[in-house]
Amino acid sequence: MKITVKYIAILFVLSIFSIGIFYFLNLNNRRAVEARTLELAESEGRTIEKVLGTASVYLLDKGEAHLIRFMDEIFSNDQVVYVAIKRSGSLLHAASKYEGYLPLDSEFQAVKTFSSPLGEIIEVASAMKDRSGQPYTAHIGYFFSAIGEIRNAAKKNFLLLTVLQASIILIIIAFLYGFSRQMLRKEMEIQRQKEEKEKFQEISLITAGINHEIRNPLNSLYLSYQMLEPLLDHANQEAVFHSNSLKREIKRVQGIIERFSNLSRVMPVRREEVDLEQFFVDMQNVWAGMAVRPEISHHHEPNMKVSTDRSLLTQIITNVVSNAAEAGASHIDIAITTQKGKTVFSIKDDGPGIRREHIKYIFDPFVTFKASGSGIGLALTKKMVLQLGGRIEVESTEDHGAEFRIYL
Amino acid sequence: MKKLSACLFVVLGVISLTAQSPVFHYFDQKNLIDIQGQVLAIDFEEIYGKKSAFLMLSIQSEDQRLFQVEVCPQWFFTADIAVGMRINIRGSLLENSAGTTYLIAQEISLQGERFTLRDSKGFPLWSRSGGGRHGNRKGSGGRGKQ
Numbered sequence: 001m002k003i004t005v006k007y008i009a010i011l012f013v014l015s016i017f018s019i020g021i022f023y024f025l026n027l028n029n030r031r032a033v034e035a036r037t038l039e040l041a042e043s044e045g046r047t048i049e050k051v052l053g054t055a056s057v058y059l060l061d062k063g064e065a066h067l068i069r070f071m072d073e074i075f076s077n078d079q080v081v082y083v084a085i086k087r088s089g090s091l092l093h094a095a096s097k098y099e100g101y102l103p104l105d106s107e108f109q110a111v112k113t114f115s116s117p118l119g120e121i122i123e124v125a126s127a128m129k130d131r132s133g134q135p136y137t138a139h140i141g142y143f144f145s146a147i148g149e150i151r152n153a154a155k156k157n158f159l160l161l162t163v164l165q166a167s168i169i170l171i172i173i174a175f176l177y178g179f180s181r182q183m184l185r186k187e188m189e190i191q192r193q194k195e196e197k198e199k200f201q202e203i204s205l206i207t208a209g210i211n212h213e214i215r216n217p218l219n220s221l222y223l224s225y226q227m228l229e230p231l232l233d234h235a236n237q238e239a240v241f242h243s244n245s246l247k248r249e250i251k252r253v254q255g256i257i258e259r260f261s262n263l264s265r266v267m268p269v270r271r272e273e274v275d276l277e278q279f280f281v282d283m284q285n286v287w288a289g290m291a292v293r294p295e296i297s298h299h300h301e302p303n304m305k306v307s308t309d310r311s312l313l314t315q316i317i318t319n320v321v322s323n324a325a326e327a328g329a330s331h332i333d334i335a336i337t338t339q340k341g342k343t344v345f346s347i348k349d350d351g352p353g354i355r356r357e358h359i360k361y362i363f364d365p366f367v368t369f370k371a372s373g374s375g376i377g378l379a380l381t382k383k384m385v386l387q388l389g390g391r392i393e394v395e396s397t398e399d400h401g402a403e404f405r406i407y408l
Numbered sequence: 409m410k411k412l413s414a415c416l417f418v419v420l421g422v423i424s425l426t427a428q429s430p431v432f433h434y435f436d437q438k439n440l441i442d443i444q445g446q447v448l449a450i451d452f453e454e455i456y457g458k459k460s461a462f463l464m465l466s467i468q469s470e471d472q473r474l475f476q477v478e479v480c481p482q483w484f485f486t487a488d489i490a491v492g493m494r495i496n497i498r499g500s501l502l503e504n505s506a507g508t509t510y511l512i513a514q515e516i517s518l519q520g521e522r523f524t525l526r527d528s529k530g531f532p533l534w535s536r537s538g539g540g541r542h543g544n545r546k547g548s549g550g551r552g553k554q
Contacts, residue, residue, distance in 0.1 A: 098531060098535045099456045099459065099462075099535075100435045100526075101434070101531050102434035102530070103529040106438060116527075117527060
């Protein structure tokens with residue numbers, strides 16, 4: 001678990017770091033494009049300023065009126081926003097395409113750019129003197145819409161690239177995360193199976209010992225009983241009672257040993273097409289012999305068949321039903337469905353349910369939470385389900401029954 | 409007394425509106441002032457050639473100075489305005505040859521509503537692409553408040 005948390009933290013930091021790097025690279029690129037565009041615009045502005053300066057000096061020599069007419073000619077161009085002529089710092093002549101809009105600064109600047117609601121404007125200004133030495137400045141403000149377009153394109157590309165790169169990084173990170181989670185889950189499953197195998201190996205050793213140490217003396221005991229039984233005075237009620245009691249206890253111990261042996265024994269699987277309709281008809285006979293018999297209902301699609309071992313399936317269903325009945329269920333409902341190619345047996349009861357802290361031990365051998373139980377039934381059930389290549393799970397809330405689901 | 413005041417306002421309004429607007433008048437961003445006063449007269453003038461007629465106001469400030477205020481094209485400003493209303497104006501101050509104090513309005517506050525007419529450099533907001541009508545209303549009260 002610690003590895004997962006650490007791994008997620010590393011992936012998170014890595015993704016943020018990568019997105020950050022790409023963000024700054026894109027931002028840098030955008031700024032470089034904008035700066036270069038502005039540089040080009042100003043370079044063009046300086047060229048215009050030289051032409052304006054030369055022409056203005058020539059025209060001013062001819063008289064102010066010539067310069068004003070020249071500026072008005074320039075003003076008629078669509079791209080020009082305003083023109084102005086200042087004499088000794090005061091406005092001599094001006095024209096603007098937008099009512100009263102003449103954004104002249106008090107400080108002279110040959111080329112400047114600024115924004116307006118309709119786009120970038122470049123102002124070119126040229127300073128000169130007339131013959132009498134009186135200073136003049138001529139100003140032309142014109143739209144350089146390309147700046148705005150390039151800036152917008154750079155901004156759009158910046159956003160697009162950043163979002164695209166961030167998405168790609170997040171997809172890669174998500175893929176890595178999912179892949180590692182899957183690997184981790186597989187590793188945990190292998191570990192769990194290994195532990196289970198070791199546990200069963202230990203149980204096998206114990207049951208083999210029990211078999212060896214108890215089964216043979218028990219068989220001798222039963223043989224002695226069988227020899228003794230005909231010699232009994234059957235008129236003596238007490239002797240008959242004790243004889244029957246002895247026989248029943250020997251059988252019970254034999255039964256326990258048999259079930260212990262089943263836990264360690266490798267069960268052969270003989271698959272066949274099991275018709276569920278017929279299967280449940282046969283099950284009625286099995287359930288008829290149960291000491292406590294709750295109401296049992298079952299439902300499935302008509303003509304449904306399952307490819308499995310009939311004998312193992314009978315034992316599995318019987319074990320789960322018996323477990324519910326012993327726990328105190330009065331109604332058990334068995335539903336068989338198909339999910340993702342698997343046959344699912346859902347066995348739901350209205351018993352007292354299983355306490356949350358008990359659920360994880362419910363399939364462990366020799367663990368029982370009932371007053372009378374050996375703790376073998378559900379462990380054996382799980383072993384048989386695994387033997388069939390399936391899995392079993394349980395869901396329960398205390399006092400609200402339990403649901404066992406068997407996927408085959 | 410009330411009748412006399414009304415007559416005086418009308419006379420003053422007519423005097424101020426007949427005064428000529430400056431020859432090279434433009435929005436000078438370095439020459440902004442705020443005035444508070446009362447509307448003496450309302451008129452419409454074609455001050456930018458054949459373009460839409462402009463709303464012109466004659467205002468008497470609290471210090472009794474008279475201003476001729478150039479607001480915006482009449483289609484851009486449709487708030488209720490009437491002679492005698494109190495008004496706050498921020499605008500660029502110009503003086504013409506006739507000595508009339510001329511103001512190009514940037515922002516007007518009227519009955520709790522603020523109308524932005526030009527940006528900080530004096531660009532007329534009615535000339536923006538998709539600029540809409542009625543100015544940029546701000547503040548509390550009135551129609552279309554923001």
